[in-house]
Amino acid sequence: MAKTAWINLSTGVIRVEETDPELLQQYLGGRGLGAKYLYDLVRPGVDPFGPENYLIFTNGLFSGTPWPSASRYHVTFKSPATDGYGYANSGGGFGPELAIAGYDALVFSGISSTPVYLKITDESISLENAEHLWGKRTGEVQDILLGAGTPTGANGRVSCIGPAGENLVRIASIINDYGRAAARGGPGAVMGSKNLKAVHVKASSKGQSSAKLHEEIKRLNQHLRKDPKMQGLIDTGTVFLMRIKNISGDLPAKNHQLGQVPFIDKVDGTALKEYRTKRMGCGFCPVQCSCESVGQGSEGLIHTEGPEYETTDALGPVVWNDDVDVIIEGNYLCNELGLDTISTGKVIGFAMECHEKGILSDADFSLEWGDSCTILGLMKSISYRKGIGDLLAEGTKRAAEKIGHGADAYAMHVKGLEIPEQEPRVSKGFGLGHAVANRGADHLYGLPAIDLGGNFETAKKIFPAEIIDELMETYNEKYKADMLIYGEHFCALSDAFGVCKFTTTEEYSLLPSDFLPGLKILGYDLDDKSLLKIGERIVNLERLFNIREGFDRKDDNLPKRFTTEVMPIFTNERDPETGKTTLGKQIGSAIIQDLDAMLDRYYLLRNWDQQGKPTPEKLLELGILQEDERITS
Numbered sequence: 001m002a003k004t005a006w007i008n009l010s011t012g013v014i015r016v017e018e019t020d021p022e023l024l025q026q027y028l029g030g031r032g033l034g035a036k037y038l039y040d041l042v043r044p045g046v047d048p049f050g051p052e053n054y055l056i057f058t059n060g061l062f063s064g065t066p067w068p069s070a071s072r073y074h075v076t077f078k079s080p081a082t083d084g085y086g087y088a089n090s091g092g093g094f095g096p097e098l099a100i101a102g103y104d105a106l107v108f109s110g111i112s113s114t115p116v117y118l119k120i121t122d123e124s125i126s127l128e129n130a131e132h133l134w135g136k137r138t139g140e141v142q143d144i145l146l147g148a149g150t151p152t153g154a155n156g157r158v159s160c161i162g163p164a165g166e167n168l169v170r171i172a173s174i175i176n177d178y179g180r181a182a183a184r185g186g187p188g189a190v191m192g193s194k195n196l197k198a199v200h201v202k203a204s205s206k207g208q209s210s211a212k213l214h215e216e217i218k219r220l221n222q223h224l225r226k227d228p229k230m231q232g233l234i235d236t237g238t239v240f241l242m243r244i245k246n247i248s249g250d251l252p253a254k255n256h257q258l259g260q261v262p263f264i265d266k267v268d269g270t271a272l273k274e275y276r277t278k279r280m281g282c283g284f285c286p287v288q289c290s291c292e293s294v295g296q297g298s299e300g301l302i303h304t305e306g307p308e309y310e311t312t313d314a315l316g317p318v319v320w321n322d323d324v325d326v327i328i329e330g331n332y333l334c335n336e337l338g339l340d341t342i343s344t345g346k347v348i349g350f351a352m353e354c355h356e357k358g359i360l361s362d363a364d365f366s367l368e369w370g371d372s373c374t375i376l377g378l379m380k381s382i383s384y385r386k387g388i389g390d391l392l393a394e395g396t397k398r399a400a401e402k403i404g405h406g407a408d409a410y411a412m413h414v415k416g417l418e419i420p421e422q423e424p425r426v427s428k429g430f431g432l433g434h435a436v437a438n439r440g441a442d443h444l445y446g447l448p449a450i451d452l453g454g455n456f457e458t459a460k461k462i463f464p465a466e467i468i469d470e471l472m473e474t475y476n477e478k479y480k481a482d483m484l485i486y487g488e489h490f491c492a493l494s495d496a497f498g499v500c501k502f503t504t505t506e507e508y509s510l511l512p513s514d515f516l517p518g519l520k521i522l523g524y525d526l527d528d529k530s531l532l533k534i535g536e537r538i539v540n541l542e543r544l545f546n547i548r549e550g551f552d553r554k555d556d557n558l559p560k561r562f563t564t565e566v567m568p569i570f571t572n573e574r575d576p577e578t579g580k581t582t583l584g585k586q587i588g589s590a591i592i593q594d595l596d597a598m599l600d601r602y603y604l605l606r607n608w609d610q611q612g613k614p615t616p617e618k619l620l621e622l623g624i625l626q627e628d629e630r631i632t633s
Contacts, residue, residue, distance in 0.1 A: 002019045002102065003017065005105070009108055010051055027537070028060070029063070031076070053190060055191055056106070058074045060496060062498050063096055069499045069500035072091050073159075075088045077187055084416075085546050090174070110194070114130075116129065119200050138337075156202025160174070160198035169383060170398070171186060179304060181335065223509070225286050242264065242267060242268040248474075251313060252318055254349070261317045261322070272324060295328030309421065318349045326372045346418035350396045350412065354367075357406075391403075395416060412559055414557065418441060420443040428476075431595070431598075446484045453507065456468070491535075492538040493512065540624060547613055562591070570583040570585065606618070607621075
């Protein structure tokens with residue numbers, strides 16, 4: 001029996017019930033189940049840091065099985081960054097451990113009067129005193145609860161917050177497995193607002209799956225290992241993207257003023273490979289895309305998992321830093337303090353650009369581009385809300401409002417969530433995706449990269465033949481909505497399954513049809529169309545949450561920089577004698593030409609009105625509205 005635990009932190013009462021099988025049929029699990037719970041439980045207008053907000057941990061449908069890459073768990077909440085729909089997702093061993101212990105979901109409400117952590121075994125679930133953990137960094141918390149030096153997984157898994165979450169920093173993350181983060185939208189701050197320091201789960205077994213499921217898993221593992229599209233991830237992890245994006249102009253730099261750097265040799269995948277000590281990855285994943293890196297920190301050697309692409313760019317080119325040691329130490333600090341690396345890099349880049357433009361200065365930090373003391377020092381100041389860190393802890397949107405003097409022009413966010421490491425003027429599908437994503441700027445909401453990767457094979461399987469040529473033209477905005485919508489539905493399914501998108505929408509190595517045999521073994525008799533309809537249902541329900549909070553078309557927007565500032569693109573020139581790469585002559589330029597036209601098509605294809613609101617007909621079709629119900633604003 002799959003279970004949901006309802007934990008009232010105000011009263012200390014815990015209730016464990018069977019998860020409604022009908023909900024699982026409609027939403028599968030993971031992100032879908034979290035979206036349904038949040039929509040039903042959180043009233044519009046509640047304070048994200050108040051007792052009426054919920055913090056919901058959910059496992060995907062394949063969690064706890066050896067299904068390829070099924071190591072992801074989901075956290076859903078009303079976001080303190082956007083005041084709208086919020087979710088975060090993390091890999092590692094915590095999600096599978098929770099699933100094997102028998103839980104689909106942990107639903108937290110209320111606020112504890114003292115710091116607590118939740119302790120789970122197969123037989124028991126209880127709230128424990130966490131005063132001895134409060135104030136500690138995430139690594140120390142895990143060492144205390146799991147035992148320092150204990151073999152990985154021997155004493156279970158821990159998901160916890162650091163000082164940033166305790167201090168209600170709006171870009172705070174939740175950390176598990178020392179280097180895995182449920183980061184985006186401020187889940188760590190919501191967890192901190194509830195005085196919940198950690199969740200510690202220890203299952204007594206390794207889980208069991210049927211022989212039929214194992215046969216299907218074996219087939220998919222073999223396919224993933226042999227797929228040429230997966231080789232970049234297998235060889236170097238996501239940092240293989242650094243050089244590719246620098247060539248195309250899709251590498252955000254200097255807070256999105258630029259899309260390329262002249263120092264790519266210092267921060268690309270080859271450079272980072274020199275810092276690697278071993279290869280790592282999630283359990284049950286044949287890709288194993290992660291690694292451990294060792295760098296020279298300000299106080300000695302630093303050991304950390306990663307860094308992956310988003311972190312490398314956010315703590316490198318975005319803040320004009322070419323020192324890998326600083327990137328590694330910054331990654332380590334963000335994990336230890338409990339900070340979202342993407343938002344942290346963008347907040348620091350925002351501060352540096354404000355300083356460059358003459359509207360922000362500070363007595364403690366130079367705020368100069370690339371200054372390592374500023375980069376690393378601000379991480380600590382933000383986490384403890386000290387000095388200028390207290391301002392930046394609010395995120396770029398609120399910080400810009402407080403600074404004034406036109407600072408909003410340099411705040412690279414959508415709906416209050418900092419933009420990830422794609423350049424919207426080059427990656428047009430991502431530009432539209434960032435604008436419309438329900439949790440704010442989000443590369444993982446739709447992962448519209450079929451055109452960027454030249455993946456004609458997949459495009460021909462999905463889209464009408466008559467639109468493929470134009471859809472696959474990188475700079476052609478006409479059919480980006482078509483590509484994005486399919487990706488959004490499949491991404492929602494990936495999150496509901498609990499699988500990593502590197503195996504699905506990143507390269508489309510696995511398609512929805514690849515999941516159908518496994519789903520049937522688990523008791524879900526679906527076809528491609530009905531499966532994708534579940535993904536569409538999830539996206540629409542998340543949109544309804546935001547509409548209820550007052551969001552509309554005006555919020556499906558991008559910073560003016562991307563629609564008004566033309567960005568030059570240069571050649572990457574490699575010196576044949578030294579082997580060094582520099583930027584050469586200008587070969588092009590990029591800008592978003594007509595975001596409104598892309599929005600119009602996106603809304604039309606979704607059967608939403610021109611304010612971005614799902615029509616009653618669409619909601620009836622998806623089973624979200626019944627015949628006698630009406631959508632209210």
